[in-house]
Amino acid sequence: MPGVEVKVEGLTKSFGRANIWSDVTLTLPPGEVSVLLGPSGTGKSVFLKSLIGLLKPEKGSIVIHETDLVRCSESRLYEIRKLFGVLFQDGALFGSMNLYDNIAFPLREHTKKGEAEIRDIVAEKMDMVGLKGDEKKLPGEISGGMRKRAGLARALVLDPEIILFDEPDSGLDPVRTAYLNQLIIDLNAQTDATFLIVTHDINTAQTVPDNIGMLYRKHLAMFGPREVLLTSEDPVVAQFLNGRRQGPIGMSEEKDTAQAAREMAEVDELSGLPPIKPQLEATAGLPERKAVARRQKRVAEMMHTLPPAAQEAIRRSQAESGQAAQQTGQQPTRQQAVGAAPYGRPDAPTQSIPRVQDAGPSAPQDAPLGQPVPPQDAPQGSSQTPQQYRQQNVQQPPTGRAPGGPGSGPGRHRFR
Numbered sequence: 001m002p003g004v005e006v007k008v009e010g011l012t013k014s015f016g017r018a019n020i021w022s023d024v025t026l027t028l029p030p031g032e033v034s035v036l037l038g039p040s041g042t043g044k045s046v047f048l049k050s051l052i053g054l055l056k057p058e059k060g061s062i063v064i065h066e067t068d069l070v071r072c073s074e075s076r077l078y079e080i081r082k083l084f085g086v087l088f089q090d091g092a093l094f095g096s097m098n099l100y101d102n103i104a105f106p107l108r109e110h111t112k113k114g115e116a117e118i119r120d121i122v123a124e125k126m127d128m129v130g131l132k133g134d135e136k137k138l139p140g141e142i143s144g145g146m147r148k149r150a151g152l153a154r155a156l157v158l159d160p161e162i163i164l165f166d167e168p169d170s171g172l173d174p175v176r177t178a179y180l181n182q183l184i185i186d187l188n189a190q191t192d193a194t195f196l197i198v199t200h201d202i203n204t205a206q207t208v209p210d211n212i213g214m215l216y217r218k219h220l221a222m223f224g225p226r227e228v229l230l231t232s233e234d235p236v237v238a239q240f241l242n243g244r245r246q247g248p249i250g251m252s253e254e255k256d257t258a259q260a261a262r263e264m265a266e267v268d269e270l271s272g273l274p275p276i277k278p279q280l281e282a283t284a285g286l287p288e289r290k291a292v293a294r295r296q297k298r299v300a301e302m303m304h305t306l307p308p309a310a311q312e313a314i315r316r317s318q319a320e321s322g323q324a325a326q327q328t329g330q331q332p333t334r335q336q337a338v339g340a341a342p343y344g345r346p347d348a349p350t351q352s353i354p355r356v357q358d359a360g361p362s363a364p365q366d367a368p369l370g371q372p373v374p375p376q377d378a379p380q381g382s383s384q385t386p387q388q389y390r391q392q393n394v395q396q397p398p399t400g401r402a403p404g405g406p407g408s409g410p411g412r413h414r415f416r
């Protein structure tokens with residue numbers, strides 16, 4: 001099923017008096033792969049949970065298929081949640097069920113399909129994630145990477161239009177992460193669903209997404225084509241992409257302005273960025289990602305609004321993929337042709353990460369909050385029970401409102 005656009009506008013979430021982020025505005029383009037980065041504790045998981053209606057933002061809107069999830073009825077929210085597949089960090093499998101039953105579970109819970117049809121669907125999804133033959137294994141008997149792939153197969157069985165990945169690479173070695181990243185791109189080619197991945201892994205951010213966003217200092221500091229963030233020389237981005245201690249991001253909170261400025265002055269190479277890596281392509285033999293052509297057209301239309309370094313990187317990658325197509329005897333794609341057209345206003349400004357000195361004082365991200373954590377936010381172990389699944393899973397009707405801030409109001413209408 002083709003992916004759907006997700007339009008987030010002016011979204012604000014607090015727990016009691018502690019604001020997590022404010023005024024988050026972004027659009028996940030249909031069928032494209034987007035990554036959300038950000039230092040620990042900046043509210044990436046809270047954002048994912050808000051998208052699927054497990055948490056209720058107090059301001060703003062999340063519009064999917066013309067429904068605002070923040071304000072719609074519980075029954076409509078229940079319908080919209082069926083469009084989502086979610087890969088939780090640990091796969092969130094039921095420890096007592098084998099992989100087959102785990103993956104069949106949503107079909108048995110939410111559809112009237114017979115066992116023969118369920119068998120075909122489970123077999124197809126297990127094959128897609130490379131788990132054919134492992135049906136009888138229990139979650140405790142397999143590796144973390146296999147558990148993630150089983151969780152992914154379970155997220156796929158209802159043919160979701162949107163798939164959310166909460167740190168798919170956590171706990172995996174670099175080789176397994178590389179395989180999983182290729183699997184994500186291959187699944188995007190096969191499903192054309194809209195993907196949003198929360199990750200800390202720089203290699204994932206560099207090679208997988210079409211778009212990258214970054215949460216920082218309680219705001220969405222940036223969201224746009226991958227080349228914008230990957231070429232940004234902003235100190236926060238440079239520190240994050242290089243995994244350095246020196247810079248504005250501290251251990252558990254942002255550093256104060258003076259300390260960050262001292263470190264910046266002491267270390268000259270802080271402005272450098274790692275080279276841009278080519279984006280992964282779907283494995284040979286699979287269908288081409290439909291999102292690629294749509295994205296190229298979209299990016300060509302917004303090219304004049306992007307910073308010069310991002311424009312240059314986009315042109316370079318289009319030229320490289322055009323050359324690769326020529327070498328393999330393929331026609332250059334329509335997008336490569338679009339990329340060769342002249343661009344207007346190459347120096348137009350775009351949104352950037354706020355400098356340290358621009359930002360106000362910040363509270364420690366890990367400060368204890370005066371509000372009880374709702375059940376769905378409890379830490380997940382390596383397995384769960386069907387009852388926990390029913391509490392947490394997006395395909396279940398909400399059992400009650402998660403505590404949010406006081407009241408809800410109209411969001412500001414501003415798109416990035």
Ligand SMILES: Nc1ncnc2c1ncn2[C@@H]1O[C@H](COP(=O)(O)OP(=O)(O)OP(=O)(O)O)[C@@H](O)[C@H]1O
Pocket residue numbers: 015020038039040041042043044045046047365366367369371372373374377
């Ligand atoms: N239900 C809740 N009640 C109160 N505070 C919460 C709740 N859920 C999350 N928080 C707080 O919100 C903040 C952001 O948490 P979140 O898990 O979204 O961060 P994150 O960016 O995903 O972090 P990490 O990268 O370390 O996983 C944290 O300070 C956390 O304690």
